Amino acid sequence: MTEKRKIAAATTVMASATSLSRIAGLIRDVVVARLFGAGMVTDAFFMAFTIPNVLRRFFGEGSLTAAFVPTFSEVFHQRGEKEAQQLANRCVSLLLLIMLVVVSLGILFSPWIVQGIGFGFGQVEGKLLLTDHLNRIMFPYIGLVSILALLTGILNVRGHFFVPSLSPLFLNLAMILSALTMGQMFAQPIYALAVGVLLGGVVQLLIQFPVLCRYQIRLRFDFNFRGDPYLRKIMTLMLPGIAGVAIYQINIIVTRLLASFLPEGSVSYLYYGQRLFEFPQGIFIVALAQAALPMMSRQVAEDDHVGLRQSLTFAMTLITLLTLPAIIGLIICAKPIYSLFFFGGEFDLRALENTALALICYAPGLIFVGYSRIAAQTFYALKDTKTPVWISFWTLLVNLILGLFLMQFYGFIGLAIALTVASMFNALLLLVLLQRKVGTFFQKALIVPIIKVLPACLLMAVAVSAFLNSVDWSQGGLLLNKSLVLSLAVIVGALIYFACCYLFKVDEIQQGWQLLRRKK
Secondary structure: OOOOHHHHHHHHHHHHHHHHHHHHHHHHHHHHHHHHHHHHHHHHHHHHHHHHHHHHHHHHHHHHHHHHHHHHHHHHHHHHHHHHHHHHHHHHHHHHHHHHHHHHHHHHHHHHHHHHHHHHHHHHHOOHHHHHHHHHHOOOOHHHHHHHHHHHHHEEEEEEEHHEEEEEEOOHHHHHHHHHHHHHHHHOHHHHHHHHHHHHHHHHOOOOOOHHHOOOOOOOOOOOOHHHHOHHHHHHHHHHHHHHHOOHHHHHHHHHHHHOOOOOOOOHHHHHHHHHHHHHHHHHHHHHHHHHHHHHHHHHHOOOHHHHHHHHHHHHHHHHHHHHHHHHHHHHHHHHHHHOOOOOOEEEEHHHHHHHHHHHHHOOOHHHHHHHHHHHHHHHHHHHHHHHHHHHHHHHHHHHHHHHHHHHHOOOOHHHHHHHHHHHHHHHHHHHHHHHHHHHOHHHHHHHHHHHHHHHHHHHHHHHHHHHHHOOOOOOHHHHHHHHHHHHHHHHHHHHHHHHHHOOOHHHHHHHHHHOOOOO
C-alpha cells in the first residue's frame, strides 16, 4: 500500500467517524441555541468552555500528540513493540500526574483565570460568577481528554483511526441528553450542559480501552521516568509546542476576551459562527492532518525526504480541492443553515442575522487553517517545534492588534475578520519556512489546484444561490420547505463541483478516488 493511499484511506475512515460526531455537534448546538438562545448564560458557558478546550489543545491533542506520535512511531518501528509499550506506560503515568496538578490548580484559581479571559463580563452583575462556577465543573475534562489524546496517538501509530475519531460523538450526546433531561435539577439550567461535558469526557476515555485490548496494548503504571531518552525527547518537543501548536485556539481566546467588552450576545454570535465553521474543518482538515502525521513521522525516521515531500504535496492539494468549495458553501448558505436549524425558541431574528455574519467572516479562513494544520504537522514530524512557536507569537500580535482596531468600528464582525486575517498570516509564513526545509512544493500543491478548481467553484456558487433565493430565510417556520431547498442546493452544488472538476480534468480528484479503491 502506497503512502498516498494510506493517508487517503486513514483520512476517509476518520472523516466518516468525525462526520457523525460533527452532525451530533450540530444537533447539540441547535439544542443549546433553542433552549438558551444567545445572551448572558450562553456567553458565560461558551467562555467557561473555552478554558478546558484550549488547555485540551495545549496538553492533549496539540502539543502532546505532535511530540508523542513521531517519537512513539520511531520507537515502535525501529526498537520494537516491547520498548514502545514501555514508553507508552511511562507517558501515561507522567501525564496522569501532570493532569492531577493542572486540574487542581485550575479549579483552585478558577476565579482569576475566568477574570483574565472574560474581564469585560464584570460589567454585567453575576456574569463572571456564573462563568467561574461553570469553569470549575468542566475543568476536569481537560485531564480526561489529555489521556484520551495520548491513547489516540498510540492507536493511530498502530494503524487504528476509527474509534478515536468517533469519541467526540459521545461528548456531544452527553451534552444533548444532559441539557434535555437535567436542566430542571439546577436553579440555573445551563449547569446541566457543564455536567454533560464532564460525563462526555469520561465516556470518551472509556471507549478506547476495548480497542487497546484488541491490539494487546495493556497499559500499566510505570514511574521510572529518569534516564528514559525517548521520554526526555517527547518533553523537549512538547514544551515549546505548548505555545505554538494550538495557535488557532489561542487566537479564539483573544477574540473572546475582546468580545467580552462588546454588547451582550457577542461571544455567543462568534461561538455559533465558529462552530459551523469548524464543521468542515473537523470532518476533513483535522482528519487529514491526523492521518498524515504518523506517515510523515515514519518517512522522516526512514530518511525518506522524497516521500515526505510527496505526502506533503498530496495532503496540501487535497486541502485546496476540498476547502475552496466549502468556503463558498459556508458563505452562501450561512443564513439558510442558521434559519433552518437554529431559528426559533430563544434564538431570535437578531441572533440569526448576527451569527450568519460571523460565519461569513470566518469562512475564508478555512483554507488557511487547513494549510497551517498540515504545515505544522510536517514541522512536528521533522521534530521542529520551535518554528511554529515563533510564528504563533507573531500571529497572536496580528490578531490582537487587528482585533482591537476593527472592533472599534465593526464590533464582533471586526473580531471575526481579524481572526481570519491572522489565520492567513500564520499559514503563509509556515508554508514559506517549510518550503526552505523540504524543498519546492508550493506551486504544485497550492497554486495549480486553486487555478484548476476556480471555474468549478464559480459555477457551483451561481447554481446554489439560485436555489436559495426561492425562500425567505428571515421568516420563521417553513421547516419542510427550507429543508428541501437547502438539501437540494447542497446536493446540486456538490454535483456541479465534482462534474466540473471531471470535465476540467482535475486529476487530483480522480487520483484520490482511485487511491481509496485500489487494493494494493
